[in-house]
Amino acid sequence: MRPANPFYxxxxxPSEYFCDRVNETETLVKEILGGNNMILISPRRMGKxxxxxxxxxxxxxxxxxxxxxxxxxxxxxxxxxxxRLGKQVFDRMSTVDKVKAVGFLNCLGSLRGEFTYDQSTMxxxxxxxxxxxxxxxxxxxxxxxxxxxxxxxxxxxxxEFQRIADYEEKNVEAMLRTKxxxxxxxxxxxxxSERHTLSLMFxxxxxxxxxxxxxLELLPIDEPVYVAFASRLFADYGKTISREAIVAAYRLMDGxxxxxxxxxxxxxxxxxxxxxxxxxxxxxxxxxxxxSESATFKDILxxxxxxxxxxxxxxxxxxxxxxxxxxxxVSRHNLGVPSSVQSSARSLLKKGFISRLDxxxxxxxxxLELWLRREAGV
Ligand SMILES: Nc1ncnc2c1ncn2[C@@H]1O[C@H](COP(=O)(O)OP(=O)(O)OP(=O)(O)O)[C@@H](O)[C@H]1O
Ligand SMILES: [Mg+2]
Numbered sequence: 001m002r003p004a005n006p007f008y009x010x011x012x013x014p015s016e017y018f019c020d021r022v023n024e025t026e027t028l029v030k031e032i033l034g035g036n037n038m039i040l041i042s043p044r045r046m047g048k049x050x051x052x053x054x055x056x057x058x059x060x061x062x063x064x065x066x067x068x069x070x071x072x073x074x075x076x077x078x079x080x081x082x083x084r085l086g087k088q089v090f091d092r093m094s095t096v097d098k099v100k101a102v103g104f105l106n107c108l109g110s111l112r113g114e115f116t117y118d119q120s121t122m123x124x125x126x127x128x129x130x131x132x133x134x135x136x137x138x139x140x141x142x143x144x145x146x147x148x149x150x151x152x153x154x155x156x157x158x159x160e161f162q163r164i165a166d167y168e169e170k171n172v173e174a175m176l177r178t179k180x181x182x183x184x185x186x187x188x189x190x191x192x193s194e195r196h197t198l199s200l201m202f203x204x205x206x207x208x209x210x211x212x213x214x215x216l217e218l219l220p221i222d223e224p225v226y227v228a229f230a231s232r233l234f235a236d237y238g239k240t241i242s243r244e245a246i247v248a249a250y251r252l253m254d255g256x257x258x259x260x261x262x263x264x265x266x267x268x269x270x271x272x273x274x275x276x277x278x279x280x281x282x283x284x285x286x287x288x289x290x291x292s293e294s295a296t297f298k299d300i301l302x303x304x305x306x307x308x309x310x311x312x313x314x315x316x317x318x319x320x321x322x323x324x325x326x327x328x329x330v331s332r333h334n335l336g337v338p339s340s341v342q343s344s345a346r347s348l349l350k351k352g353f354i355s356r357l358d359x360x361x362x363x364x365x366x367x368l369e370l371w372l373r374r375e376a377g378v
Contacts, residue, residue: 006233007265009258011049019229019257020221021051028055031214032065032155032187037180039161040191041198042218043355044364045258048191051218052157055189065187066147066154068092073160077168078175082136083128085156086143090126098123107146110138137175144179147186154186161190162197173201177208188213193364196356220255223247230264234277239268241277248282252370254319259366263289290371297371304348310335311344312363315354316372321361 006017028051031038042048049071056067070084086108094101102124116127133139147154164172180188190213192198201209221229227246234241249267253259267285271277301309314333315321323329324345325338335341345361348354353368354361363369 005265005268006237007230007261007268009261009265012053013050015054015057017233018050018054020225021047021054024051024216024218025055025058027216028052028189029058029060032189033060035187037188037190037213039198039202039213039215040189040218041195041215042193043195043256044193044352045256046193046218046220047257048193048218049159050257052159052189052191056155056157061155064152066092066096066150066152067157068154069157069159071159072163075163076166078136078140078172079130079133081164081167081172082133082140082143083130086128086133086139087126089143089147090124094124104146108139108142110135110142136169140179144183144186148183150185155189156186157189157191160192160194162192162194162201165197165201174208177212181212193355221257223250223255226250226260234268234271237268238273239271239277240275241267241271242279244279245277245282248279249286252282252286253366256364256366262367286370287374290367290374293367293371297368300368304353305344307336307340308344308348308353311341312348312353313372313376315361316363316369317376317378319362319369322359324361 003017008017028038028040032055040048040051049069052069055061056069061067068085068088070088072081072084075081075084090101090104093104105124105126111128111132116125117123118125147156164176180186190198190202199215201207202211202213202215204210227243227250230246231241231243245267246264249263250260253263263282263286266289267277267281270285301312304312310333311324314329314335315324317333318329321329324341327338330336330338330341345354349356353363353365355364356362363372
């Protein structure tokens, strides 16, 4: 059955509703088939997870590999990393068959006795807590050696991989690198949105992962390609949207896949069958979305200090803010003194409100950016 709205936001997108990424898919699939590991970098919400899932659905991968996906954004220790990987392998194997899942648990000698079975069906359960992993390095060895022994090669995608650099245990980066290097049956896709941290990990000679994987940078989908895609989806449902209207949405959202999609999702709902959406309708529809997000944004901002709020708003106003410590920037936005701007920038970066590319700061959440601009009367 086709979805009621073709711009639905999900991470598993059937190919009919998946836009482009033909070259990126080819690159990733070919590198994996060629036995290489890859790093996938893009700003937030550009489509990393969607692309990885798309590649996992590709016949060449799906037919030959076991695939695993973990997001380690909210992990802070090797224990949690190991737990998450173990749970994902267990869950995947359980969907293949029960015997495989039991086989996996049996390989985890370091955790022997920690698992439970559903007595009536004899189905194993991964009823384990992070705390029960007492020797994460050993457990990780067991997980990897299980994967090495599988009759199919494996691909493990690890999202927000840069997190491992801040794990509480020492030298996790070097230790993981050594283990990964030894694997012959397992390929990796490391992805993340902290471009600066990730590229340091893979391009500094002093770091363990130095040049250990190819790099793929995910840029916005080309504007004309997106326009053709979105027009087709409207037409498929008997609705019409002008080329200029799609371009307006694309540009307002700076090419960010997620935000364009959310905008067109709303526009689609609001468009009757015999109506043509024109360019001038887009700002009004975006305003409606911002209205609906307003309460959430106010809540979020109330958790920031006044200085952080002022800086966030200043960055929204400039969209791409450069030289934020300069007297010009500080005085133009009434930010007080550069030292407080510096500490505010540090905490906004840490909390993920802003991103940085070289010396340019910007807000990835395009709705928040537009909302802040609207509040500031820009
Ligand atoms: N090629 C595509 N065609 C259509 N929709 C897409 C495409 N790529 C991504 N999307 C949509 O865009 C949204 C964001 O994609 P995704 O979650 O993959 O981004 P991400 O880079 O992993 O984000 P994050 O940094 O938040 O993890 C999702 O709702 C997804 O459905
Ligand atoms: Mg993602």
